[in-house]
Amino acid sequence: MDNLAETVKTGLFLDQSSFGPYSLSVMGHKEADVCLVCQQPAANRCSSCQSACYCSKEHQKQHWKTHKSSCVVYQIKEDKRLGRHLVARRDIQRGEIVLKESPLVSGPPHTTGPVCLGCHALLQENKVVPCAQCGWPMCSKSCADKPVHKPECEWVKEKRKEKVKISQFTSPHPTYSCVTPLRALFLKSKDPWAWEKLTSLESHTEERKQDGKYEQDRFSVAAFLRRFYKLEKEFSEEEILKISGIIQINGHEVPLSEPGYISVYWKCSLFEHNCLPNCSKTFTDSGDVLIRAAVEIPKGSHLSISYTDPLWSTPARRQHLMLTKYFPCVCSRCSDPTESGSFFSAIRCPTKNCDGMVLPKCFIKDFEIWRCLKCNHKVTSKQAAGICAKVAQELSGVRKGDVSSYSNCINRVKNLVGENYCHLVEAKLTLAQMIGQSSSKGLADVEDGLLSTKETLSRQLISLADGVFRAEYRIRGVLFFELHAAVAELARRQVNKKNSNAFVLQARLLESGGYLERVIFFLKHEPQALPEGKIYKQALQNLKDLQNLYKTMGITPAV
Numbered sequence: 001m002d003n004l005a006e007t008v009k010t011g012l013f014l015d016q017s018s019f020g021p022y023s024l025s026v027m028g029h030k031e032a033d034v035c036l037v038c039q040q041p042a043a044n045r046c047s048s049c050q051s052a053c054y055c056s057k058e059h060q061k062q063h064w065k066t067h068k069s070s071c072v073v074y075q076i077k078e079d080k081r082l083g084r085h086l087v088a089r090r091d092i093q094r095g096e097i098v099l100k101e102s103p104l105v106s107g108p109p110h111t112t113g114p115v116c117l118g119c120h121a122l123l124q125e126n127k128v129v130p131c132a133q134c135g136w137p138m139c140s141k142s143c144a145d146k147p148v149h150k151p152e153c154e155w156v157k158e159k160r161k162e163k164v165k166i167s168q169f170t171s172p173h174p175t176y177s178c179v180t181p182l183r184a185l186f187l188k189s190k191d192p193w194a195w196e197k198l199t200s201l202e203s204h205t206e207e208r209k210q211d212g213k214y215e216q217d218r219f220s221v222a223a224f225l226r227r228f229y230k231l232e233k234e235f236s237e238e239e240i241l242k243i244s245g246i247i248q249i250n251g252h253e254v255p256l257s258e259p260g261y262i263s264v265y266w267k268c269s270l271f272e273h274n275c276l277p278n279c280s281k282t283f284t285d286s287g288d289v290l291i292r293a294a295v296e297i298p299k300g301s302h303l304s305i306s307y308t309d310p311l312w313s314t315p316a317r318r319q320h321l322m323l324t325k326y327f328p329c330v331c332s333r334c335s336d337p338t339e340s341g342s343f344f345s346a347i348r349c350p351t352k353n354c355d356g357m358v359l360p361k362c363f364i365k366d367f368e369i370w371r372c373l374k375c376n377h378k379v380t381s382k383q384a385a386g387i388c389a390k391v392a393q394e395l396s397g398v399r400k401g402d403v404s405s406y407s408n409c410i411n412r413v414k415n416l417v418g419e420n421y422c423h424l425v426e427a428k429l430t431l432a433q434m435i436g437q438s439s440s441k442g443l444a445d446v447e448d449g450l451l452s453t454k455e456t457l458s459r460q461l462i463s464l465a466d467g468v469f470r471a472e473y474r475i476r477g478v479l480f481f482e483l484h485a486a487v488a489e490l491a492r493r494q495v496n497k498k499n500s501n502a503f504v505l506q507a508r509l510l511e512s513g514g515y516l517e518r519v520i521f522f523l524k525h526e527p528q529a530l531p532e533g534k535i536y537k538q539a540l541q542n543l544k545d546l547q548n549l550y551k552t553m554g555i556t557p558a559v
């Protein structure tokens with residue numbers, strides 16, 4: 001039984017007094033917990049955060065004043081339309097951590113070549129170390145000892161009783177699509193608490209039966225697992241298929257390995273989807289999911305993250321959500337064809353001498369005919385899709401790492417789509433980062449014109465963030481880093497000018513430092529394993545250097 005769902009249904013969550021969550025729920029938890037007040041054994045937990053333990057209701061009440069500030073900022077609610085979802089328990093500050101959670105299960109993605117089952121990195125055939133216990137190929141001996149590898153390792157020894165041999169290192173390798181489902185099944189006997197949470201998540205079994213994914217998994221996952229690990233007596237095909245569905249619907253791609261691996265989290269799965277979400281998602285170096293408030297969130301608001309790529313056009317996002325999560329998105333961004341006036345999915349009017357934007361009345365209900373907002377010229381959705389495909393094709397033809405190839409292409413497609421068209425934005429993002437990367441001297445080697453292009457692009461994209469990708473803290477942090485670098489270089493060039501202006505120089509340096517503070521705000525929780533984690537470290541160092549420079553120059557930053 002899902003204790004939490006039960007608690008929600010009985011209304012204990014919903015009837016909290018203003019003094020806080022006094023309802024206690026008894027969790028089948030592994031370790032013995034002690035009461036935060038009297039240190040006696042405690043089987044009850046705070047129903048909101050599930051982490052503070054108490055021996056009695058009295059001690060929980062007594063402790064609430066202290067616990068209030070460290071207890072979670074959300075409440076789990078349930079209704080017919082949304083099912084279980086999260087609501088802000090109080091006003092949440094922008095940037096505040098909303099949730100940090102360990103995965104219920106992690107493993108290779110559904111489709112992958114042979115990866116190390118310790119660190120999930122792609123294996124190189126000539127550098128493989130078979131696990132001494134089970135034979136699965138690993139990248140190193142230490143990876144074979146990692147706890148994450150235990151489920152398949154144990155079941156090979158206990159049930160299969162014959163070592164695994166992987167001889168083909170081609171991609172995709174069918175055996176690997178079964179590893180994550182196996183690890184999930186392993187929880188049933190080894191971690192009933194996690195099993196209960198996992199099986200309470202949505203599996204979309206009916207929809208998966210309709211589109212054929214269910215039947216595919218019947219052979220490639222369910223039948224295979226039962227035969228290979230001799231699980232016929234323990235798990236029915238239906239049970240395995242449900243688990244496989246849960247992983248595919250709720251799995252998050254964790255970018256900490258190459259290729260990324262999949263993790264399923266419990267509370268993280270309760271966030272609603274929104275294409276312009278109010279929360280921002282990242283991962284810690286140990287693979288926990290970390291969710292921050294992307295904007296100020298007033299008490300009572302629903303908490304949301306994005307289950308698709310916010311840098312895709314509205315038709316692309318909606319199609320992706322329909323195919324992978326089985327729902328038609330009707331969020332505020334999908335309902336507004338102009339996407340906060342950015343025209344992120346719009347094409348340009350093909351009429352001569354008209355520079356109007358062409359859009360359907362609504363991407364959700366009325367998208368067959370697109371019209372120019374200036375001259376009312378009509379374009380069918382098929383024609384519009386053709387133009388979008390042409391732009392995508394042009395941009396995919398640019399030479400990687402070639403600044404002029406990018407600039408030329410961006411200029412070429414500008415008469416087909418708007419300035420902020422999705423693919424164009426992606427190309428601009430790449431270009432803004434690329435300028436200054438090719439030389440060991442960095443930006444010092446870049447000519448004035450390109451330096452100002454870098455500055456302009458960064459500013460343009462930063463101002464686009466609010467309406468389109470406000471929760472993409474990684475991208476926003478990187479953009480501020482690029483802008484700080486461009487502005488600092490402009491300051492340096494100011495010094496070298498004949499009649500250099502001290503005020504302009506000071507203003508530029510202060511401006512650059514201000515941008516570094518933004519970088520630090522956006523990237524401070526990024527893991528070291530990602531480039532953004534390294535940019536964060538660099539930003540801290542640059543800011544320190546800059547502050548020393550302020551001192552020697554006698555500049556006082558305004559507080």
Ligand SMILES: [Zn+2]
Nearest residue numbers: 035038055059
């Ligand atoms: Zn107590």
Ligand SMILES: [Zn+2]
Nearest residue numbers: 046049052071
């Ligand atoms: Zn709590």
Ligand SMILES: [Zn+2]
Nearest residue numbers: 116119139143
């Ligand atoms: Zn490894």
Ligand SMILES: [Zn+2]
Nearest residue numbers: 131133134153
């Ligand atoms: Zn092993």
Ligand SMILES: [Zn+2]
Nearest residue numbers: 275329331334
């Ligand atoms: Zn949407």
Ligand SMILES: [Zn+2]
Nearest residue numbers: 349354372375
């Ligand atoms: Zn027009």
